[in-house]
Amino acid sequence: MQDVTHAPLAQASPFPRFIGSEIYRNSSYGAWHPLRVPRVSTVMDLSRAMRWLPAAQFITSPRAKPAALTGFHTDQYIAALQAAETAQAVSDETRARHALGTPSNPIFTEMYRRPATSAGASLLAGELLSKGGVIYSPAGGTHHGMPDRANGFCYLNDPVLAIQSLRRNGAQRIAYVDIDAHHADGVEHAFAADPDTLLISVHEANRWPRTGALADCGVGQVFNLPVPAGMNDDAMALIRDDLILPLVAGFRPDAVVLQCGADAVTEDPQSRLCLSNNAHWAIVQALAAMSPRYLVLGGGGYNPWSVGRLWAGVWATLQGAEIPDRVPDVAQDVLQALTWQTPQRTRHPEPHWITTLRDDPRLGPIDADIRSGLQVLAARARQWV
Numbered sequence: 001m002q003d004v005t006h007a008p009l010a011q012a013s014p015f016p017r018f019i020g021s022e023i024y025r026n027s028s029y030g031a032w033h034p035l036r037v038p039r040v041s042t043v044m045d046l047s048r049a050m051r052w053l054p055a056a057q058f059i060t061s062p063r064a065k066p067a068a069l070t071g072f073h074t075d076q077y078i079a080a081l082q083a084a085e086t087a088q089a090v091s092d093e094t095r096a097r098h099a100l101g102t103p104s105n106p107i108f109t110e111m112y113r114r115p116a117t118s119a120g121a122s123l124l125a126g127e128l129l130s131k132g133g134v135i136y137s138p139a140g141g142t143h144h145g146m147p148d149r150a151n152g153f154c155y156l157n158d159p160v161l162a163i164q165s166l167r168r169n170g171a172q173r174i175a176y177v178d179i180d181a182h183h184a185d186g187v188e189h190a191f192a193a194d195p196d197t198l199l200i201s202v203h204e205a206n207r208w209p210r211t212g213a214l215a216d217c218g219v220g221q222v223f224n225l226p227v228p229a230g231m232n233d234d235a236m237a238l239i240r241d242d243l244i245l246p247l248v249a250g251f252r253p254d255a256v257v258l259q260c261g262a263d264a265v266t267e268d269p270q271s272r273l274c275l276s277n278n279a280h281w282a283i284v285q286a287l288a289a290m291s292p293r294y295l296v297l298g299g300g301g302y303n304p305w306s307v308g309r310l311w312a313g314v315w316a317t318l319q320g321a322e323i324p325d326r327v328p329d330v331a332q333d334v335l336q337a338l339t340w341q342t343p344q345r346t347r348h349p350e351p352h353w354i355t356t357l358r359d360d361p362r363l364g365p366i367d368a369d370i371r372s373g374l375q376v377l378a379a380r381a382r383q384w385v
Contacts, residue, residue, distance in 0.1 A: 015057060015134075015319075016057065016133070016134040016135070016136060016315075016318045016319055017057055017058075017059055017128065017133070017134070017135050017136070018044075018047070018053055018057055018058050018059070018136050018137075018315060019058075019059045019060075019061050019121040019124065019125065019135060019136070019137040019139075020040055020043075020044050020058065020059075020060070020061060020121075020137075020138070020139065021040070021060055021061040021117050021121075021139065022041075023061075023110060023113060023114055023117050024038070024039070024040035024041050024114065024117075024139060025038065025040075025041040027108070027109065027110045027114050028108065029106055029108050029153070030106050030108055031341075032343050033103075033106060033153075034153070034269070034270060034302045035153055035302070036341075037302060037303070037304040037307075037338075037340060038304055038308075038338065039138070039298070039301060039304065039307050039308065039311070040138050040139045040298070042304060042307070042308035042311075042312075042334065042335075042338065043138045043308055043311040043312050043315065045334045046308055046309070046312040046331055046334050046335070046357075047312050047315050047316075049327075049328070049330045049331040049333070049334050050312065050316070050321075050327065050328070050331055052312075052315055052316055052319060052321050053315070059124070059128075061117050061118070061120050061121040061124070061137070061139065062117075062120040062121070062123075062124055063113060063116045063117045063120045064116045064117075064119040064120035064123055064161075066078045066079075066082065066116075068119075068120075068123055068161075069116070069119060069156060069161070071160075071161060071164045072147055072157055072160045072161055072164065072190060073145075073147050073148070073156060073157070074147055074148045076148065077098055077147065077148045077149065080094050080097075080098045080100060081098070081100065081111065081112045081115075081150075081155060081156075082112045084100050084101065084107060084111060084112070085109075085110070085111045085112040085113065088107055088109070089101070089107060090107065097148070097149070098148065098149045098150065099149040099150045099151060100149075100150055100155075102150075104150075104151075104152060104153055105150035105151070105152075105153065105154075105155060111155060112155070115142065115145075115154075115155040115156040115158070116156065117139070118137070118139040118140050118142060118156070118158050119156045119158045119161050121137040121139060121140055121158070122137060122140050122158035122159065122161050122162035122165065122295075122297070123161055123162070123165045124165075125137060125140075125162055125165065125166075125295050126162055126163075126164070126165025126166040126167075126168065126169050126171075126295075127165060127169055129166060129169065129171070129255065129293040129294075129295060130169035130170050132292040132293055133292075133293065133294070134288070134294045134295075134296075134318055135294070135295050135296070136295075136296045136314065136315055136318055137158075137295070137296070137297055137298070138297070138298035138311045138314070138315075139298060140158045140159065140162065140259075140297035140298055140299075141158070141159060141180070141259045141260070141261060141297035141298040141299030141300075142154035142155070142156060142157060142158050142159070142299075143157065143159050143178060143180065143182075143184040143185070143186050143187050143259055143299060144157070144182070144184075144185055144186045144209065145157030145158075145160075145186045146186055146189060147189075151185070151186060151209075152182065152185075152208065152209060154186065157186045157187065157190070158297070159176065159178075159184070159186075159187050159257060159259055159297060160186065160187055160190040160191070162257055162295055162297070163176060163187075163190075163191065163197060163257060166254075166255045166257070166293065166295070167196075170254070171253075171254035171255035171293055172196055172254050173196050173197075173198075173251060173252065173253045173254050173255075174196065174197050174198070174253055174254065174255045174256075174257060175197075175198040175200070175247075175248045175251050175253040175255070175256045175257070175290075175291070176191070176197060176198065176199050176200070176256075176257045176259070177200045177244055177248065177256065177257070177258050177259070177283075177287065178199075178200065178201040178202070178203070178258075178259040178261070178299075179202050179236075179258070179259065179260060179261065179264065179280065179283060180201075180203065180259055180260075180261025180263060180264065180299040180300045181203060181204045181207060181261060181263040181264040181268070181270065181271035181273055181300060182203055182204070182207055182208060182209065182261070182263070182270075182271075182300060183201050183203040183207075183209060183210075183211050183212030183224065183226075184199070184201045184203075184212070184259065185209045185211045185212065187199065187201075187259075188201070188211070188212065188216070188218070188222060188224075191218075192216075192218035192219070192222055193218060193219055194218075194219075194221075195219050195220070195221055197221065198221050198223075198247060198248065198251045198253065199218065199221060199222045199223065200223045200224075200225075200243070200244055200247060200248075201223075201224050201225070202225045202227060202236075202239055202243075202244075203224070203225075203226060203227070204226070204227060204228075204229065204231075204264070204271050204272065204273055205226035205227060205228055205229075205369075206226075207271060207272075212224040212226060213226065214226060214373055214376060214377070217380065220380075220383075220384040221251075221384065223243065223247060223377050223380075223381070225239060225243060225370075225373050225374070225377060226373070227239075227273070227367070227369070227370055227373070228367050228369050228370070229272035229273065230272065230273070230274050230367070231264075231273045231274060231275065231367065231370065232274050232275065232362045232363060232364040232366075233275055233276055233278060233279045233361050233362045233363055234363050234364060234365075234366055235364075235366045235367065235370050236275055236279040236282075236283075237279070237282065238366055238370070238371075238374070239370070239374065240282065240283050240286060242374050242378065243374055243377055243378070244283065244286075244287075245286055245287075245290075246378075246381070247381055248287065248290050248291075249290060250381070253290070253291045254291060254292065254293060255291050255292075255293035255294070255295065256287050256290055256291045256293070256294050256295070257295045257296075257297065258283070258284065258287055258294075258295070258296045258297065259297050259298075259299045260280055260283075260284060260296055260297065260298060260299060260310075260311070260314055261298065261299025261300035261301060262277075262280070262298070262299070262300060262301030262306060262307040262310040262311060263299070263300030263301050263302060263307075264279075264280075265277060265280075265303075265306050265310065265359070266362060267303045267305070267306040267350075267353075268300075268301065268302055268303050268306060268307075269302055269303065269342075270300060270302045271300075274362050274364075275362060276359035276360065276361055276362045277306070277309060277310040277313055277357075277358065277359045278358065278359060278361055279362075280310055280313075280314065281310075281313050281314065281317045284296060284314050284317045284318065285317050288318070294318075296314060296318065298311060303340065303347075304338045304339075304340050305335060305338060305340075305349050305350075305353035305354075306353070308334075308335065308338070309335070309353065309356075309357045309359075312357060313357050313358065316357075323357050323358050324357075325356065325358070326355050326356060327355065327356060327357055331357075332354050332355060335349070335353060335354045336349075336354055
């Protein structure tokens with residue numbers, strides 16, 4: 001694939017667009033890394049099997065040029081990342097400085113090209129949304145990347161690059177909402193001092209990277225809600241209605257960027273939260289009408305069945321497509337073909353992971369810590385506005 005910063009498209013069409021790439025189909029962080037599982041390719045295959053992804057709505061992601069990445073990342077880091085891919089090795093000095101070649105951020109065949117492709121999608125999205133519209137890039141959402149180092153499986157920070165691209169293309173006020181199980185530390189690092197970027201992150205308390213404290217406020221526009229293990233759909237509905245939607249509405253953004261990490265569902269091994277995919281889809285739907293530009297990214301998600309089903313449902317939600325109670329045989333074939341080998345054993349799917357996309361709702365009591373955290377943030381929001 002040729003390096004580009006944009007595709008020859010004048011503007012977004014009036015219908016949602018899906019940005020993807022075949023680079024994700026056979027690319028893996030390694031046999032025992034959490035990101036060994038297929039994710040973006042599964043969403044593409046499921047969406048096509050459900051007849052939700054005609055060719056007219058699909059854009060092949062460009063790969064960002066190195067110079068396009070230096071809006072956030074250092075020249076030295078980008079050079080080191082490219083050199084590591086070429087050599088398939090790093091020096092001790094590079095490992096110490098840039099966190100490349102570590103268990104979390106390993107050396108693998110496409111370690112520059114793959115993240116540069118998801119970054120290219122985010123840069124392109126900002127251009128395509130210059131006149132408004134909806135873009136979905138499930139390969140995006142790598143929210144931990146730092147300017148001079150890889151961090152938390154993230155070699156580049158495509159949400160930061162997306163926000164920068166949106167701003168270059170006419171969006172002044174941008175609301176970034178993150179519902180991944182892990183705090184958006186790299187995005188907060190980039191924009192904590194920017195009053196024109198609203199930052200909302202709902203993440204599991206005491207979960208890596210152990211940042212995103214309730215008290216953190218940036219210049220008044222940072223709202224972090226650490227939530228306890230076991231958070232359910234009822235709690236997330238309260239957070240949506242009492243925190244996310246009022247903050248975004250009051251901010252009156254020109255663009256909304258939603259990081260829709262799929263690792264907060266019950267089946268995911270990288271968190272202890274207990275959401276169903278319905279909770280994510282409800283937030284996707286609720287934010288859709290709150291700005292003229294809407295970019296939805298992926299993020300975490302480490303169970304191939306739950307992440308594929310959730311992200312395919314995100315695309316259906318963005319299109320207004322009906323999610324059936326039982327998926328057709330061709331979609332079941334996509335799900336049946338997935339495998340998940342963990343260090344301990346081979347994981348086998350639950351029957352409903354093959355036959356359905358929608359989880360049963362996961363309802364229950366709302367933890368007192370969530371209610372008290374919402375009260376703290378609501379009081380601060382009144383002062384901020």
